[in-house]
Amino acid sequence: MQDILFNFISKYISLTEDEKNALLSLNIFHSVKRGTTLLKEGQYSNESFFVLKGCIRTYYMIDGEEKTTAFYTEMDAFTPSCVISKTPSDYFISCVEDSILTISNAEMEAEVNSKFPKFELMCRKLSEELLAKQRIDFDEFKTSSPEERYLNLLQKRPDLIQRVPQHQLASYLGIKPQSLSRLRSRILEKKN
Amino acid sequence: MQDILFNFISKYISLTEDEKNALLSLNIFHSVKRGTTLLKEGQYSNESFFVLKGCIRTYYMIDGEEKTTAFYTEMDAFTPSCVISKTPSDYFISCVEDSILTISNAEMEAEVNSKFPKFELMCRKLSEELLAKQRIDFDEFKTSSPEERYLNLLQKRPDLIQRVPQHQLASYLGIKPQSLSRLRSRILEKKN
DNA sequence: GGTATTTCTTAACTTAAGTGAACGGGTTAT
DNA sequence: ATAACCCGTTCACTTAAGTTAAGAAATACC
Helix, strand or coil, X not given: CHHHHHHHHHCCCCCCHHHHHHXXXXXXXXXXXXXXXXXXXXXXXXEEEEEEECEEEEEEEECXXXXXXXXXXXXXXXXXXXXXXXXXXXXXXXXXXXXXXXEEEHHHHHHHHHHCCHHHHHHHHHHHHHHHHHHHHHHHHHCCCXXXXXXXXXXXXXXXXXXXXXXXXXXXXXXXXXXXXHHHHHHHHHHC | CHHHHHHHHHCCCCCCHHHHHHHHCCCCEEEECXXXXXXXXXXXCCEEEEEEECEEEXXXXXXXXXXXXXXXXXXXXECCHHHHHCCCCCCEEEECCCEEEEEEEHHHHHHHHXXXXXXXXXXXXXXXXXXXXXXXXXXXXXXXXXXXXXXXXHHHCHHHHHHCCHHHHHHHCCCCHHHHHHHHHHHHHHHC
């Protein structure tokens, strides 16, 4: 399980055994049960996540309805906005499946960054990369219809459609569950 | 004009006069005429932008139509996705107004970062912050209707609605120009 | 200054998403 | 075992966005 993390890190920097051990000594590996809430709206937090196994999601509570806006699965790193802005969180974070995560906090990062400056470099590269990827995702979302978004998701993250409840997928696609259901049957009809 | 840049930087790190001069010696300030294309679809680039004055936009060419997805105005920093991914650009970048920009490239950044390691820190902080902001923007987009998006924009970037052509605004809001026009008159009716 | 082009608006019609309600299947809890 | 709840689907109806087309207004160009 630890190798998954080190594999991920190796995409950005190379680590010595000492550095690996320093990371492991922080005890950042955690098992989290399905349904667990990791962060609530209104809370302050300085915790970042990395998904080794499983799936977590962010959702807003708007007019009494959950609006799921993001899913993080294997090999996804995620720092909530509220950690960066140091304001109360606008959204909830919750476990979609039983998951294994690394959960680190700002102090740990500060410690590691000061001990091993190359972590700073990794963080920069990673967030630049995520920023660019998210920009592309956002642009695709803007320039396509709900149906195109669904078909696009089917190509890019087919696993999500299997492992995640439909009503969560719907708001992820920016529509209502009924519309997703209808849209799916419309696509099936077209195939025949 | 240079002070705008230094003001921006001072939000993240503090600079000595030497460091400021090192930056100025790179000759990164440029005047760009309205309508100038800064980057074309399919091109490789390693240039980043910072807007001192004016407005630039990114747009995709889809089925012969321009789809504008982002605007960058005063105090906005912007590194195109293709610079990060080292792939050909998916979109165009163009000047909406006569503008004054800083245009820097990867070599300059590498040089500055090695001379002054604290620039590395600034880059990390900045991209983390932009990532978090963009996440919130994306979430707002997903969870609201075109009309809500327009009203939201009216609150957050009222200047954009004045300085940018409607048809560019429309695709920025994820709709067609005709729909934006109709939506606006619908809002006016409601007020009366 | 006048023409050409682009931009914005309006309208009629089509298509798809939102809404409210109902139903069945499945799970959970008591 | 039964009731309560959650979830996905379907339906009928409403509302809003897409499409196509036309014309007016603003802007650019020569």
